[in-house]
Amino acid sequence: MEDFIKQYGFLIIQMTFAAMLGLSMYLPLMAGQLSLASAGFYAIGGYIAAVMSTTVFAVPRGAPFPIEHLLMEMLVAGVVSAILAVIVGVPSLRLRGIYLALATIALVEIVRVVSLNLEITGGAIGIFGIPQPFNDKFSYGYIAFPMLLISAFFAYRLERSRIGRAFVSIREDELAAAAMGVNPTYYKVLSFVMGAVLAGMVGAVSAHFLNTWNSRQGTFDASVLYLAFVIIGGSRTFVGPIMGGLLLTALPEVLRALANTPDLFAAPVAKFLSDGRWIVYGVLIVIGTIFFPQGLITPSLFKWRPLKRWGLGRAKPALKEETA
Amino acid sequence: MDFNVLIQNVFNGLAVGGVYAIFALGYTLVFSILGIINFAHGAVFTLGAYFTYAFLGARFGFNGLLANQQLPFGVPFPLATLFGGLAAGVISVLIERVAFRPLRNRGADPLLTLVSSLGVAVAIVNVIQYLVGAEAYSYPSLTISLGIPPSVMLGGERPIVIRTVQIIIFSVSMVVLVLLTYFINYTKVGKALQAVAEDQITSRLLGINTDRLIVVTFFVSGFVGGIAGTLVGLSVSITGPYFGIAFGLKGLAVIVLGGLGSVPGAVLGGLVIGLGEALVPAQYVGYKDAIAFAVLFIVLLVRPRGILGRTLVQKV
Numbered sequence: 184m185e186d187f188i189k190q191y192g193f194l195i196i197q198m199t200f201a202a203m204l205g206l207s208m209y210l211p212l213m214a215g216q217l218s219l220a221s222a223g224f225y226a227i228g229g230y231i232a233a234v235m236s237t238t239v240f241a242v243p244r245g246a247p248f249p250i251e252h253l254l255m256e257m258l259v260a261g262v263v264s265a266i267l268a269v270i271v272g273v274p275s276l277r278l279r280g281i282y283l284a285l286a287t288i289a290l291v292e293i294v295r296v297v298s299l300n301l302e303i304t305g306g307a308i309g310i311f312g313i314p315q316p317f318n319d320k321f322s323y324g325y326i327a328f329p330m331l332l333i334s335a336f337f338a339y340r341l342e343r344s345r346i347g348r349a350f351v352s353i354r355e356d357e358l359a360a361a362a363m364g365v366n367p368t369y370y371k372v373l374s375f376v377m378g379a380v381l382a383g384m385v386g387a388v389s390a391h392f393l394n395t396w397n398s399r400q401g402t403f404d405a406s407v408l409y410l411a412f413v414i415i416g417g418s419r420t421f422v423g424p425i426m427g428g429l430l431l432t433a434l435p436e437v438l439r440a441l442a443n444t445p446d447l448f449a450a451p452v453a454k455f456l457s458d459g460r461w462i463v464y465g466v467l468i469v470i471g472t473i474f475f476p477q478g479l480i481t482p483s484l485f486k487w488r489p490l491k492r493w494g495l496g497r498a499k500p501a502l503k504e505e506t507a
Numbered sequence: 508m509d510f511n512v513l514i515q516n517v518f519n520g521l522a523v524g525g526v527y528a529i530f531a532l533g534y535t536l537v538f539s540i541l542g543i544i545n546f547a548h549g550a551v552f553t554l555g556a557y558f559t560y561a562f563l564g565a566r567f568g569f570n571g572l573l574a575n576q577q578l579p580f581g582v583p584f585p586l587a588t589l590f591g592g593l594a595a596g597v598i599s600v601l602i603e604r605v606a607f608r609p610l611r612n613r614g615a616d617p618l619l620t621l622v623s624s625l626g627v628a629v630a631i632v633n634v635i636q637y638l639v640g641a642e643a644y645s646y647p648s649l650t651i652s653l654g655i656p657p658s659v660m661l662g663g664e665r666p667i668v669i670r671t672v673q674i675i676i677f678s679v680s681m682v683v684l685v686l687l688t689y690f691i692n693y694t695k696v697g698k699a700l701q702a703v704a705e706d707q708i709t710s711r712l713l714g715i716n717t718d719r720l721i722v723v724t725f726f727v728s729g730f731v732g733g734i735a736g737t738l739v740g741l742s743v744s745i746t747g748p749y750f751g752i753a754f755g756l757k758g759l760a761v762i763v764l765g766g767l768g769s770v771p772g773a774v775l776g777g778l779v780i781g782l783g784e785a786l787v788p789a790q791y792v793g794y795k796d797a798i799a800f801a802v803l804f805i806v807l808l809v810r811p812r813g814i815l816g817r818t819l820v821q822k823v
Contacts, residue, residue: 289800465630472623
C-alpha cells in the first residue's frame with residue numbers, strides 16, 4: 184500500500200483535481216451553455232495563490248505553509264473568479280447561441296497573453312517555489328478529497344433543487360423556459376459563475392500542489408481536455424464528469440503501463456500508446472459525441488431495474504389506469 | 508510613430524489581414540450553411556501548410572514517423588500551394604463525413620457537433636505531431652528561387668521598405684477573395700449555397716441537393732483554409748503542429764467582428780484585426796495576440812451581431 188501511494192499518490196490527487204474541473208465544465212452545460220473558460224479560471228486561481236503565498240503570506244524557506252492561509256487563498260480565488268465570471272457572462276449570456284463559447288475562448292487566451300507579459304505573474308518563466316503546506320504530495324488529499332466530496336454533494340443537491348431544474352429547463356428549451364417564468368440570462372450566468380468559482384478554487388490548491396505556476400497552465404488545450412471529461416463521462420448527471428475526469432486522467436498512465444509491459448504489444452503499437460495518447464483523446468471525443476451523445480454514465484444507469492436490463496422484466500404499466 | 512514606419516505597418520497589417528479574411532471565410536461559409544462553427548478549420552489550415560511543404564518535395568525533420576522522408580518529386584511553389592489547398596479541401600470533406608454528417612442525420616444538438624469538431628481538431632494536430640514532430644519548418648526562400656528582390660523600396664531619400672513576401676501574400680489573398688466572391692454570387696452552385704443558407708428545407712423542396720452542397724461548402728472552406736495556412740507559413744514559418752490553433756481562435760474573433768455568417772463581414776473583420784495588430788506600439792508588442800480577443804469582447808458588449816451581420820430572428 185505504501186509503495187502504491189508513493190508511486191501513484193501524485194496521480195490520485197491529479198485525478199481528484201480533474202474530476203472537479205470536469206464538474207466545473209458540467210455546471211454551465213447543465214443550463215445548455217458551452218463554456219471553455221474553466222482552464223482560464225483555473226489559471227487565475229493558481230496565480231492568485233502563487234502570488235499571495237510568495238508575497239503577503241510568505242513563509243521562510245522550508246517552513247510549512249499554514250493551511251488556513253491556503254483556505255484564504257481559495258476564498259480569494261473563488262471570489263475573483265465569480266466577479267470575473269459575471270463580467271464575462273452577462274454580455275455573452277444575454278445572447279442565445281454559441282457566444283459564451285467564443286467569449287470564454289477569448290478569456291482563456293487573454294489570461295494567457297496577459298500572464299505572459301505581466302511582471303507580477305513572472306512573465307514567461309512563471310512563479311517558482313510556491314510554499315508547501317504538506318510534507319508529501321499525497322497529503323494534499325486532506326484538501327482535495329473533502330473538496331471533491333463537497334462539490335459532488337453540492338451538484339447532487341443542485342440537480343434536485345429549483346435552481347437545477349431551471350438550468351435543465353433552459354437546456355431543453357430556452358424559449359419555453361422563459362415563457363414559464365424562468366429568467367434565462369440570470370440562470371445561465373449563475374451556472375457559469377458556479378463553474379468558475381469551482382475552477383478558480385481548484386487552481387489555487389493546484390498551484391501549491393505543483394509548486395510552480397506559469398502561463399502554460401490553463402490553455403485552450405486544457406479546456407478541450409476538461410470538455411472531454413464531461414462529454415465522455417456523461418453530461419446528464421454530475422457523476423459523469425467526475426468519472427470522466429478520474430478515468431481520463433488515469434488513462435495516460437494506464438496506456439504507459441500497457442506500453443511498458445514487455446511482449447504485450449508489438450513495438451510500434453506500444454510507441455503509439457505512449458506518444459499518441461492525445462490522438463486517442465481526440466478520436467474518443469468524436470466517437471463519444473456520435474455514438475454516446477449522453478456519455479458513458481447516464482441517469483438511467485441509476486434506476487434499479489435488474490430484470491429489465493436482461494430483457495426479463497416487463498415495462499411499467501403506466502397507462503393502465505387511463506385505459507381502464 | 509515615424510510616417511515611414513507607419514506605412515510599413517499598414518502594409519504588414521493588410522497582408523496579415525488579407526490572410527485572416529480568407530481564413531475566416533472558411534468558417535463563415537460553413538456557419539452560414541449549418542449554423543455551426545467548425546473548430547477543425549484551424550487544424551485544416553495547419554494541414555494545408557504541411558501539405559504544401561510536402562509537395563515542394565522538401566524533407567521532413569528528425570522526429571516523428573516520417574523523419575527524413577520526402578516525396579519523390581517536387582513542384583514549383585505556386586503549384587504546391589494549389590495542391591496543398593486541394594488536399595486540405597479533401598480532408599475537410601472527410602471531416603464533414605466523419606464528424607458532422609452522422610450528427611446532422613440524427614438531428615443532434617448543434618453543441619454536440621461543435622464538440623465533435625473540437626475532437627477532430629485535437630486528433631489532427633496530434634497526428635501531425637506524431638508524423639512529422641513538433642519542430643518548425645520553413646519553406647525554401649521564395650525570393651531566391653524566383654529571383655526577385657527580398658524587398659521593394661518606395662520613394663527616394665528615405666524609402667519605405669516593404670517585404671516582397673507581404674506583397675505576394677496580399678495579392679494572393681485578394682485573388683482568392685475575388686474568386687470566392689464570384690463563385691458565391693455569380694455561379695449556379697454559389698446561388699444554390701445562398702439558398703441553402705437562407706432556408707435548408709425550402710431549398711431542398713425546390714430541388715437543391717443540400718447534402719452535396721454541404722460537401723462543396725466544406726471543400727471550398729478547406730481549400731481556402733489550406734491556402735491561408737501556406738501563406739502564413741510563407742510569411743513567418745510553420746511553427747509546429749499547433750500554429751493553426753492560435754490562428755483559428757483569432758479567426759473566431761474575425762467572424763464575430765464582421766458578423767456571423769456574413770461574407771463581406773469576414774473580409775472587413777479580417778482587415779480590421781490585421782491592421783489593429785500591426786499598429787500596436789512597439790512597447791506593448793507582447794499584448795498583440797490579445798488584440799483580437801479584446802475586440803471580440805467589445806463586439807459582444809456593443810454590437811453582438813457584428814459590423815455587417817443581420818439581426819438574428821428568434822424562431823420557436
